[in-house]
Amino acid sequence: MQRTDRITSLVLIGLGLIVAGMTSQITYTSFTDDPGPRLFPYFGAAVLILSGIAIFLRAGRSEIAEETIPVDRPQLLRGGLFFALLALYALAMKLFGFYAVTPLLLFAFYWLIAGPKRRVLWRGVVLSLAATGAVYLLFTLGLGSYLPEASIF
Template sequence: MTKDISLGAFLCALGLAGIYLTAQVPSSTFTDDPGPHLFPYFSCAILILCGFGMAITARGREVRGQDSQESFMTPTEVARSALLIGLLVLYGLSLWLVGFHIATPIMTFAFYACIAGRERLSILRGAIYTAAVYGALCLLFITFLHSYLPEGQVF
């Protein structure tokens, strides 16, 4: 069994465990609130779909004899992954400290810069991407879901 098949199975199991744990959370009493179940169920379904897709494609490559023995991640990919994890932690802390409206645009641009890398980084493209993501999130949470966004401790 290859790494991709076992990782796909792990993601499926993680998604199923998340669904089980989400079902244990009590429902909300607000009438317009989507409740505490919507986003966990949605993300667990994505985990299951991605894990299943990863396992199926890896199995197909294995059957066709195309399974390569390349290394899992290069040192550059490991460093970039560690930076992305650090940015996620920093985003969570900044949401708590300065709130959604300040933290989200700054951290969205930081995510874009990290993913694009130095060779493909474009300030204009990053600004457009940041504005689009921020606008879409505001539209989703404020307009459609009528939910409150973190205001932060400082403001």
């Protein structure tokens, strides 16, 4: 899988550089000493670039011949749904704020990841609310930052 891995690694590195470039264009003024809106996009860009480099280096050492991997249509659709949910989350965050949108997104992620055999309604609700609470505590108490609030109201 050397060729496929190399292509994948170059795509990841390219995406990481694009994210870093777009992040550097974010302007903001802050009167607090919070990390600002650039921190997590830079972190994501670094993860993409480092993952791409690791895959590229591993592909050079691989002795396994190139093989065809069948595309599993349900998994492909599931991945597309994850992407669509994240895009919808970004749009909804501006309108409805962190507190209303994040538990819904996390519940949807739980529902997709758990699969039909392991889905339990109460568990999804508890996990999504607990994770939202943990992120709230991390940002407000830990980092002294603000979370997006609803602009529609």
